[in-house]
Amino acid sequence: METARPPCIILNVPQLAQNIGAVARVMANFGLADLRLVNPRDGWPQERAWAAASGAEWPLNAARVYESVEDAIADLHLVYATTARPRELQLPVITPREAAANLSREVAGGRAVGLLFGGERAGLETSDIALCQAVVTLPIDPRFRSLNLAQAVAINAYEWRMTVETGAPPAFRDGPPPAEASALLGLYEHLERELDEAGFFHPPEKKPSMVQNLRSALGRARFSDQEVRTFRGVVTALSRGRGRALEKLARQRDVENKG
Amino acid sequence: METARPPCIILNVPQLAQNIGAVARVMANFGLADLRLVNPRDGWPQERAWAAASGAEWPLNAARVYESVEDAIADLHLVYATTARPRELQLPVITPREAAANLSREVAGGRAVGLLFGGERAGLETSDIALCQAVVTLPIDPRFRSLNLAQAVAINAYEWRMTVETGAPPAFRDGPPPAEASALLGLYEHLERELDEAGFFHPPEKKPSMVQNLRSALGRARFSDQEVRTFRGVVTALSRGRGRALEKLARQRDVENKG
Structure with missing residues (x-):
């Protein structure tokens, strides 16, 4: 039987190595380990990421680099796009808490899942969001929306961890699992x-x-x-x-x- | 009648100006504005804090500096100490979610409340924690406890914000209704x-x-x-x-x- 795998974190075109390191650190804080990088702006590996991780090296050592979001999510059964911006796409918009509950259910069912984050400047393209099953939006104060990338990961990772600590909610969808x-x-x-x-x-x-x-x-x-x-x-x-x-x-x- | 004031954030002996700036940024993200600094290691003000705040300048501009935790919390009716470490004190240990619910109730009753965070290296002294009404502990993976200061603030600020938004859910776009x-x-x-x-x-x-x-x-x-x-x-x-x-x-x- 497959072991339950916590969600992977996919960073699309991350710009700053220190943010990638900060993401790795907070992933380690909340029990995540699978880090995927789509076209990191300054290439990979970058020493400054390791310096910023404060010892959380394993997500960085195991990080995989992809040339497209499609490639990075190919093996995942459920992917949520984390973005603050309203988009023209007709996708459900959910909170990090709802996202974590859903991810937890999927993981309990043995399925691979992930959270997709946009780069610091550009965020996510609509075409990337269209590959996802829902949009996760944080309850940001509309007067100051500029959220640091690692903070966005932190809050989602924290919500994931809360589901681990309180036990996974029961499965709600029977039948065959969603395709990759x-x-x-x-x-x-x-x-x-x-x-x-x-x-x-x-x-x-x-x-x-x-x-x-x-x-x-x-x-x-x-x-x-x-x-x-x-x-x-x-x-x-x-x-x-x-x-x-x-x-x-x-x-x-x-x-x-x-x- | 006094207007409801969101919790203030008290940083005890913060070391890095860039962390203070990152705290200000995430406070702004989640609607907090009252920042209090107890003996910042490198003095105050520090330019690098403003540089790290990405435009969230108002918590920094209004930040007040104190010489002791006692002074910093003197006007508060409820203070929680945020620390990952178990302590010998007989204080309730609660999650950020429980803390936010309690703070929200107090604020609704017109009372001033705050969250106390330790500095990057030393954390909080037992004597400082003893001034608080409970300890807030994050659900950190015990294998990697080193949580960044701004991340700890972020998660508590996020939980606070969730209590604010629960009353009037955010503009979560519904999109067009399903067809008949x-x-x-x-x-x-x-x-x-x-x-x-x-x-x-x-x-x-x-x-x-x-x-x-x-x-x-x-x-x-x-x-x-x-x-x-x-x-x-x-x-x-x-x-x-x-x-x-x-x-x-x-x-x-x-x-x-x-x-």
């Missing part, structure tokens, strides 16, 4: 390829936001592996038809042509 | 009609259960009206694509027939 992000991405890309061929994305400059809306809407359903396969079959059937039905239609056409 | 069942049914039937034509439901006796699985999977996403329209567009676009596949097949057949 990589399987979902496969479905999304399949659908988008066929829609592209069908001329759906019009005008072309609206394609990125149309793609985001499709992904976030479908993402909310949290398809299982079986459902991902089913919907890939749906896309194929709609766009290509199934062999025999197609044959039949072609025969009808033949008859019409000859008639 | 009739609109969803329209989408389902449209999809199923096209799938039927494409020969997707095979063998035919399995169609009812296949339809149920598609519907329940899509239903979990709780599409809005706009999303229902979008996905009807998706079905139409993909099915038209099938028309083209059919054309192609028919052309091939024509060629074969003529060959």
Whole structure:
């Protein structure tokens, strides 16, 4: 049996090595260890991260670097985007406390989960948020929204730790687990390829936001592996038809042509 | 009548100006403003505190300096000591969440309250803790207890803020409401009609259960009206694509027939 793994922390384009170190430190404080870096601005490894971690070296030593958010979350079954900014995406917006309760349930079920954080300056792109199942928003005073990256991680890690200390809430969703992000991405890309061929994305400059809306809407359903396969079959059937039905239609056409 | 004042933050012998600045920043994030410094190691004011506050200058500008914890808390009706270390004192030990609930009650009653934090290296003296009504302990992983001062403030300030926001939940964007069942049914039937034509439901006796699985999977996403329209567009676009596949097949057949 798989051991329960605490959530991983994914930093998208983190800028300052000392913030990465501060994140590692607070991860260690609250029992997290899996740190993933997407395109750290100044490369990796960076000595200043270790200096800032105050001895919490293991998350840094084991940190993995990725070239895209897609790659970084590929093996995760549930990912929440932590961002203070309201977005145009139709995703549930939850508190760190609700997020921790949900993550805790998933982890208790043996599934890999993560929290995605944007870099210090730019935050998260809408296209990255669209890959996630919900947005986690902190109860920030609107008069001063500039929250330090490590502080944002700290509060989410603290809420996670509170669920560990008080015991995981009971599972609420039976049935097969949600598919990994990589399987979902496969479905999304399949659908988008066929829609592209069908001329759906019009005008072309609206394609990125149309793609985001499709992904976030479908993402909310949290398809299982079986459902991902089913919907890939749906896309194929709609766009290509199934062999025999197609044959039949072609025969009808033949008859019409000859008639 | 006195206005309700959020808790003040008292730092006992803080060492690093940048930590004082980071504390001010996170106080501003969560709606706190009253910062009190007891014997800051390097004197006060210190430029580096302002540099580290990222614009949260008002807690620093208004910060008051005291020569003892007694002086700093003289006007407060309730003070909690935040420390990770077990002490020999007979004081209640509570979580930041319990502390915030208690502080919130006191503040609602018009009383001035505060949270006392020790310096980076030494923490709090037993004699200082003895001035407080309880000890607030964070749920730190015992394997790595070294928590940054600003992080400790952040988590307590966050819990305070949660009590403020619970009354009037933040502007958690709801987004458009889910579509009515009739609109969803329209989408389902449209999809199923096209799938039927494409020969997707095979063998035919399995169609009812296949339809149920598609519907329940899509239903979990709780599409809005706009999303229902979008996905009807998706079905139409993909099915038209099938028309083209059919054309192609028919052309091939024509060629074969003529060959």
